[in-house]
Amino acid sequence: MFASPSWRRGLPGGIVKFQVLGPVEIETEDGTQVSPRALKLRSLLAYLCAHHGEAVSSGRLIEALWSGAPPQTASTALHVYVSKLRKHLQSLDLDAAALITTQPPGYKLRLIGCDLDVYEFDRLLGTAREFRRNGDREKASKTFEQAISLWRGQALEDLRSIPAFESLGRRLDERRSFAHEQRFELELELGNHKALVGEIYALLDDRSTWENLYAYLMVALYRSGRTAEALATYSRVRRNLVEDHGIEPAPRLQRLQHAILTHAPSLDDCGADQLVGVNAA
Template structure:
């Protein structure tokens, strides 16, 4: 039933066809009684929602499928996350970098561990989880860029090291970490980060770091002036 709830939440205020739900619940190999079982699950979920303090959230049924209807943006973390990231994009375009960074940080604090961690295991839910993780990662990168543009490089270093423990092949994170270390006066450590990645890529995949990182490494060796200026576009790397 947690998979059913997750699927409806991911598609809040949009109908989900029974066939898609059945495929998610039984990984494409449903029993003959799947349609009846789904009706039972929906009935039980309706009862739980009605007993919970869920505002005006209800599950409706029509020819298109089942819909989790909620009239409040704050009812689901995902809708709050999307609202905050859209708002951050708006204020960033208006030149309000500090507010954009604050909004992105607030949106990321809504996360607690991996996406859909307790309902993974089927192809459908794994695909949704990957999609959500990619959205979070895009927000992480945008926040890093804004924080660096605000001169907050020292505060990012510890966070970047932790993220790289979780994502050791995420090359953009290495670029942000190298810049943060360089601007913090830790040039040898900056170069060591690059060489550690280069060695890992060579041993594991037989390849070199991406062009962006190679150019950044060259810029660090040459101590190019743009590296010292927080407002320099990171595309210079």
């Protein structure tokens, strides 16, 4: 189902929603999944969605769809796939020819009569950063949270076995990580450290070496009066880094551990961005 009325703001129609922040899907307004079954069609749609508003060259599409080993007939095959994708979209009462236009040197996806989750995600990120620049931390945090809620798993989750989509998916995932970090900083600044602890623990299950995440957890635990757990958190990330990668934690994390050991006043007085060493938005 659609996340909120703001989903359609600035977009004409809102008939279907394209989704790439998770498995690639097309969803109708009543929640019905109408994604093309063929892998090449889903891959083509996903690549155009991830580069919406940009004319993507046929060469780039061929490289992505055939992983650098295209058949001699790739150009013709790509044209056929575009035609099939347009027919699929036309069956959803979309103006497929206007939605996917032929534009040298290739094709361009335009948001006409449809919604796109990554478009909405980027719009919300921009709004959240503007709130933060204006000093409205509460609205900024809530808007970052709204942006994060659009995700349904790893970006392009069902295409990650394809090299081009693994790389593209990782880049999209980094944008979600940025949103998480910005929100954690804001929540700590708002004094909501106790509520953050469980949320951060849940994220660490899949991100055992995300150092900034451990840093936010250490600060949240310390400010919640759980100093021993904060120090144990440092030991955990150090063990993960040494065992998995043969490296020590970053200097900023080591400084944070020392600050906790010495009960440095800065742990209570400084903003989280200063403690963790991440620049504010």
